[in-house]
Amino acid sequence: MKISEIEKLQPESPDVLPSQERRTLLKIGLAVTGVYLGGKVLSLTSATNAFASGVVPRLGEYPYSPHYSMVIREHLCIDCELCMEACVETNDVPEYGYRTKILERRRDIIGGDQETIFMPVLCNHCNRPPCVRVCPTTATWKDKATGIVVMKNSRCIGCKTCMAACPYNARYFHEERRAVDKCNFCWDTRLSKGDTNTACAEACPADVRVFGDLSDPNSRVFSLLHTPETIVWVLRPESGALPNIYYINK
Amino acid sequence: MKKLLLLLVCAGAFMFGGHVVLNASDSAQEEEEYYDEDEFGPEALIxxxxxxxxxxxxxxxxxxxxGLSCEDCHDEIFEMEAGYAETEDDFNMEAMYEGKYCGACxxxxxxxxxxxxxxxxxxxxRGVARLTGESEESSHH
Structure with missing residues (x-):
């Protein structure tokens, strides 16, 4: 068909389409859905064989070794920000950037008072990282051994798509390096040099941040997450990213 | 010209009205919460x-x-001198768990x-920044 002919055609947007036409289409749609999904959509009985396994991987199902993760004992955080300071110093984070932050929320409590809850946030080193998926130049990836989401600055073209994709807002653009920067659990500055702890966890005076290998049953992160009666949650579970930063209230 | 006049009148009414409301709330607060610093200690937060x-x-x-009185804490639990506790080596949570400082109560x-x-x-x-009127943006960038 020629362009000149197309130009003469009536548009098919909803405002010009006759409603009869729309109804017919809707009916076809419903018929097709009905045929293919049969009783599944309409059956409202509960699935009796379903069970909730929660946000923590089941025993023995840790994809990495060591499977680095961090447990945040949220109620103990007092926003002294020594973790942020230690991170900036260790990882050469510029003034406008951040690798970790403390968020704050407040809620009403009995007696007409308000309670403040501080929430440390950092890269969640997701098992299905949306940032890695969207990077057009493979400048960021999940390390095969440790599961750390790492960056290769020389490959980064600064398109910032990863920043937009991250459900945790854990990335920023480092102007001087002309590359996106993010938390890498102090891999280049500490872990690869034999240190076993991140700078932020080491600096915390309230024992909020606990870093370690989740695949090691003797590690503290393991025991914190698998202690009876502990409630474990992650941020934005609906993203499906399977984060590795866990929050507990004990 | 008419429009300008109307605007001026409106602005005047607004300013005047605002002033009255402001004064009213000031005096109401004064009556309700008179705070005697000699009796209750400095009002400013430490x-x-x-x-x-x-x-x-x-x-x-x-x-x-x-309803605590000055003597309940001063000078046994806390020195009266401002900022003194901070200079002590054991001014920490561990000491409080042992019943010192705030831990006394x-x-x-x-x-x-x-x-x-x-x-x-x-x-x-963040809390201090809010108290001192510093905007969050400036303290976090």
């Missing part, structure tokens, strides 16, 4: 920066609202225990 940043203490909450019996409800006193860097 903010400790050491050993960790962003810890707050309010004389008003403890005396005016809770904050033992879970008289008042909430010192190892619970951390953020009530530890308002953090």
């Amino acid at each position: 903010i400790w920066e050491s050993p960790v940043r962003g810890v707050v203490f309010s004389h008003k909450t403890h005396t005016y609202e809770m 904050h033992d879970g019996d008289m008042a909430f225990a010192a190892n619970t409800r951390c953020t009530t006193c530890h308002i953090g860097v």
Whole structure:
């Protein structure tokens, strides 16, 4: 068909389409859905064989070794920000950037008072990282051994798509390096040099941040997450990213 | 020209109205909450920066609202001299769990225990920034 002919055609947007036409289409749609999904959509009985396994991987199902993760004992955080300071110093984070932050929320409590809850946030080193998926130049990836989401600055073209994709807002653009920067659990500055702890966890005076290998049953992160009666949650579970930063209230 | 006149009249009415409301709320507050600093201690909040940043203490909450007297804490638990506790080596949570400083009352019996409800006193860097009127943006960029 020629362009000149197309130009003469009536548009098919909803405002010009006759409603009869729309109804017919809707009916076809419903018929097709009905045929293919049969009783599944309409059956409202509960699935009796379903069970909730929660946000923590089941025993023995840790994809990495060591499977680095961090447990945040949220109620103990007092926003002294020594973790942020230690991170900036260790990882050469510029003034406008951040690798970790403390968020704050407040809620009403009995007696007409308000309670403040501080929430440390950092890269969640997701098992299905949306940032890695969207990077057009493979400048960021999940390390095969440790599961750390790492960056290769020389490959980064600064398109910032990863920043937009991250459900945790854990990335920023480092102007001087002309590359996106993010938390890498102090891999280049500490872990690869034999240190076993991140700078932020080491600096915390309230024992909020606990870093370690989740695949090691003797590690503290393991025991914190698998202690009876502990409630474990992650941020934005609906993203499906399977984060590795866990929050507990004990 | 007419429009300009109308605008001026409106602005005048607004300013005048605002002024009256402001004055009314001022005097109401004065009547309701007269706070005698000689009796209840300084009204200004104390903010400790050491050993960790962003810890707050309010004389008003403890005396005016809770009914404690100066002698309940001074000079046995806390020196009267402002900022003295901060200079002591054992001004930390461990000492409080042993019943020193705030821990003298904050033992879970008289008042909430010192190892619970951390953020009530530890308002953090953000909390202090809010108190001192510093915008969050400027302290976090």
